[in-house]
Amino acid sequence: MVASGLFEVWIGAFFTLAIFSFLYKDNPFYKFAEHIFAGLSAGYYIGLIWKSVIIQQLWIPITNKGEWSLIIPGLLGMLMFARFFRKFSYISRISLAFVMGNTAGIFLVSQLHGLVLPQTQSTMLSLTGDGFVETLFALIVVIGVVSTLIYFYFSKEHTGVLGVTAKVGIWFIMISFGAHFGFTVMGRISLLIGRVYFLYNDWILGTLAMFD
Amino acid sequence: MRSVLPIIVAFLSGFIMIASFFFNADRSFLGKLEEDLLTWVTIVGGFTLLLGVVSITRVNFNAVKQKKEDWFYKLLTLIAIYVMAVPAILPSSWSPLFGDEAGSIYDWLFTYVDTPMMGTMFAMLAFYIASAAYRAFRARNPEATLLLMTATLVMLWRIPMGEAFLREISIHLPDYINTFIMKGATMAVQRGIIIGAALGGASMSLRILLGIERTYMGKG
Numbered sequence: 304m305v306a307s308g309l310f311e312v313w314i315g316a317f318f319t320l321a322i323f324s325f326l327y328k329d330n331p332f333y334k335f336a337e338h339i340f341a342g343l344s345a346g347y348y349i350g351l352i353w354k355s356v357i358i359q360q361l362w363i364p365i366t367n368k369g370e371w372s373l374i375i376p377g378l379l380g381m382l383m384f385a386r387f388f389r390k391f392s393y394i395s396r397i398s399l400a401f402v403m404g405n406t407a408g409i410f411l412v413s414q415l416h417g418l419v420l421p422q423t424q425s426t427m428l429s430l431t432g433d434g435f436v437e438t439l440f441a442l443i444v445v446i447g448v449v450s451t452l453i454y455f456y457f458s459k460e461h462t463g464v465l466g467v468t469a470k471v472g473i474w475f476i477m478i479s480f481g482a483h484f485g486f487t488v489m490g491r492i493s494l495l496i497g498r499v500y501f502l503y504n505d506w507i508l509g510t511l512a513m514f515d
Numbered sequence: 516m517r518s519v520l521p522i523i524v525a526f527l528s529g530f531i532m533i534a535s536f537f538f539n540a541d542r543s544f545l546g547k548l549e550e551d552l553l554t555w556v557t558i559v560g561g562f563t564l565l566l567g568v569v570s571i572t573r574v575n576f577n578a579v580k581q582k583k584e585d586w587f588y589k590l591l592t593l594i595a596i597y598v599m600a601v602p603a604i605l606p607s608s609w610s611p612l613f614g615d616e617a618g619s620i621y622d623w624l625f626t627y628v629d630t631p632m633m634g635t636m637f638a639m640l641a642f643y644i645a646s647a648a649y650r651a652f653r654a655r656n657p658e659a660t661l662l663l664m665t666a667t668l669v670m671l672w673r674i675p676m677g678e679a680f681l682r683e684i685s686i687h688l689p690d691y692i693n694t695f696i697m698k699g700a701t702m703a704v705q706r707g708i709i710i711g712a713a714l715g716g717a718s719m720s721l722r723i724l725l726g727i728e729r730t731y732m733g734k735g
Binding site for chain 2: 311314315318319323325326334336337338340341342343344345346347348349351354356360372373376377379380381383384386387392393396397398399400401402404405406407408409410411412414415416418419422423425426439440443444445446447448449450451452454472473475477478479481482483484485488489491492494495497498501
C-alpha cells in the first residue's frame, strides 16, 4: 500500500489491527472491520462491472454506435430480476439458461482442446532422454500423472495392480500437497511481514516523525 | 414450456460456441455470431452480479428493519456497499469525487481501506496455517512423513538462508528440489488433477447442453 498521508495510514492501521484482533477471539472490532470489508468488496465489484460491462459494452455501443442487437442481452439481463417476483420467477430461467449453455459450450471445447489434449501430449515424454537427470524427470512425470489419475479413478476397487498404482499416486499427491503447503505458508508469511512492516514503518515511525 | 424453452436456449447458445470452433470460425458468419454471443454472455453475467447486490441489500435491509441479531453490522455492510458503489456509478464529469479515477471516493476507499484489509485477511491465514501444520505435520505414517519432508524442504528452499543451508548439504540440492519436486512430482500431480477435472467439466457441460443437468433452473 502506498500511503499518501497520515490519516490514510491511521485508517489502514486501525483496520489492520481490528482484523488481527480476531487472533485473540471474535470481538466487535473484528466484526466492524469484517462487515465493512464485505460491503466494500461488493461495492468494488459493482463499480467495476458498471463501468466495464454495463457502460462500456452495453450503453456506449447502443447509444454511440447504434448496435441495437445489444438490447437482447440487456433484456436478458433485466429478466434475471424476475426472480424477485414469485409468479414470474420462471422467466429468469431463460437468461440463466443462456449463460449456462454458452458457458458449457465454451467450457466443453476449452477443456478438451485447451487442457486435456495439451496436458496429455506434454506427458508423452521420451524415457530415453539426454541424460540421467532428464530420464529421471520424464519417469517422475509419467508415473506421477498416471498414478494420480488412477488414484482418482473410483469406478473399480483399488486392489491388486490398481491398488499398488493408487498407493504410488498417494505418495505423489502427498509430495505435491506438501510442496503447495510450503509455498502457501511462505506466501502468507510474506503478506504478514508486509502488514507488520506497514504497522511499524508507516504507522508507528510515521506518527513519531510528526512530533520530531 | 417453463422448462423446455430454457433447455432449447441453453442447447442453441452452447451449440453455436462448439460449432464455431469446427467451422473456420474467424472468417464465417458463425465466427461473428460467436463473438457477439461472448459479448452478450458478459453483459448478462454483469447483470447477475447486480442481481446479487439487490439480493444482499434485501436480506440485510430486512434484518436491519426487523432488528435481528447483529443488525448493526448488517447496516454497516449496506452502508459500505453503497458508499463504495454509488460514487463509482455517478459520472466523473459531475465531480472529481465520482467515477473510478485517482482521487475519487471509489479509488480512495479501495486503496486505503479495502486493500489493507484484504492483505491483512490473507496475512492472518499465516497463523491458522501454522496451527494446521502443527496438527498435520506429524510423521505418523509414511504418507504424512512425505508431506512433512516435502513441505519443510520447499519452505527452506524458498528463503535465502534456507537455500544457503541446503547448498551446504549438497550444492545441487536446491536445483534438485526445483527439478524433481516442483517441476516433476508437483507438476505431474497437478496435471493428473487437471486432466481429471477437465474431463469431469466437459462431461458436465455436455449434460447441461443436452438438458440432462437442469439443477441450475431451480425448482418449479
